[in-house]
Amino acid sequence: EWRPAVILAAIDCADEDNQQVCSDFGITGFPTMKFFRAFSKKPEDGIRITNPSATVEDLRHAIITNLEQSQDAWPPACPPLEPASAEEVRTFFQRNKDQYLALIFEKSNSFVGREVALDMLQYENIAVRRVLSSEEELVQKFGVTSFPSGYLLLRNGSFSRLPVHIEARSFYTYYLRTLTGITRGSYKLNATASSLNDSDRVSHPLRADRSKLYMADLESALHYSLRVEAARPSSLSGAQLAAFKCYVATLVKYFPGRPCVQTYLQTLDAWLRNWTEPELPRTVLKEAMKNNRDASHPSVLPTNVTWVGCQGSERHFRGYPCGLWTIFHLLTVQAAQNGPDKELPLEVLSTMRCYVRHFFGCQECAEHFEAMAARSMDKVASREEAILWLWSHHNEVNARLAGGDTEDPKFPKLQWPPPDLCPQCHKEERGVHAWEEPAVVTFLKAHFSPTNIYMDYAEPDPIPVAREGTGTRLGAEGSREERGRGEEEEKETEGEPRVPGHPGSPEPRRPSIVRLNAKLREGGEDIVDLDSFSEQHFKSQALR
Known part of the structure; x- marks a missing residue:
């Protein structure tokens, strides 16, 4: 870092x-x-x-x-580490273009201020200075009474104390990195302003609350995982077919979807169980995965892809990988909540491992996940341990990707959950950040609960029900708009495979007899590798 x-x-x-x-x-x-x-x-x-x-x-x-102790010239890439004077603080914004100045007040033998200054070195629009407790003018001006303590100054002259759970390095660093306008700097050699396409930017980002899950994210990821990634091969057979059947069966068992989506998954699962041929052609599978809106119990998985909590600042950031991680976190928690702790502890993790191995579009990502699984997944002895295994290894991936080309500068890959979402999850041991795992488990069970899934921006239910306001959780009472129009039949257009951002239109009828169309072109879908483990110039491990 x-x-x-x-x-x-x-x-x-x-x-x-x-x-x-x-x-x-x-x-x-x-x-x-x-x-x-x-x-x-x-x-x-x-x-x-x-x-x-x-x-x-x-x-x-x-x-x-x-x-x-550098005796000759000060290292050119190193920030100032000496204590700041009252004069330097007073004239800082006249001499610098930074948006923020963070001051860490501390005793002379403390290293916290210098550590935070180095932690923030890769970030733009902010500077960090240490101020000693002996600097009476500044101590009195800011009303400092305890050391260490952090304060944030803005260009307009206002200031406030850093609202951290613990007055410690990792908490200061996390808070400063999440400030508005703070982004990783130009050390990302491959990301230049001139190379960005205006059409790639998200012009009207959806408002999302990081403490919530969004059904739109979950359904978008389900649609893409089933109808795009799993349907990429010309046919499924052997271990690949078994992995797909297992994935759908696990979704039926643990995914807390809307009734129309649960019916869709149950119908697809039953159809797959009845498929006894050794090979499943893609054309047949795609027909079987279409929506049926005309049934007495509609079987519908929306085809519109809408990212809310998983939306990136540009279209190639976040999206599907974020959604898939969210699905599997949700499944591990639901499995732990709905079955004996010691029974089938690897049920969800093994399903994820097989899905990623056989279907995930990023080959290098799949290889890395397989290496992590081979190293330690078999040591998981309970469903609660499965929750922690996936959480800790997701953080391992975030640490590996932090600062790389695939990182969204507006959503830095930090260790999760951050202190503002779960302050009790964090602690420091001998100056090093550590996790309070019992608190982490409690947080994960609450965060990945059906009561924390919100319907904002989700496609309306396919049947008329009472009207429902925005911000309503899954299962909460309320009303919902009637669909005022019929849905046209979902069409497969030759040469135009569906990808996120190009939603198809749902069909009104699912045939009871699946017919093969010999004229149907089997064009492969292009996958935008959103979570690639490409070579990184600066791999940092956030809050480690």
């Missing part, structure tokens, strides 16, 4: 291939840690960090101490 001011590197001196380079650097035992100041030229320029039993916090402090 401190790049480009500090870059970490490691070398395995137990590997025979590294014998010469380790000898050149004077390594006679390990672990050995050395610090190279800016402009170092020779192996012997390294300064040995002498405490072999140092904690992560001790190492951070040693790095900062060595940074501050």
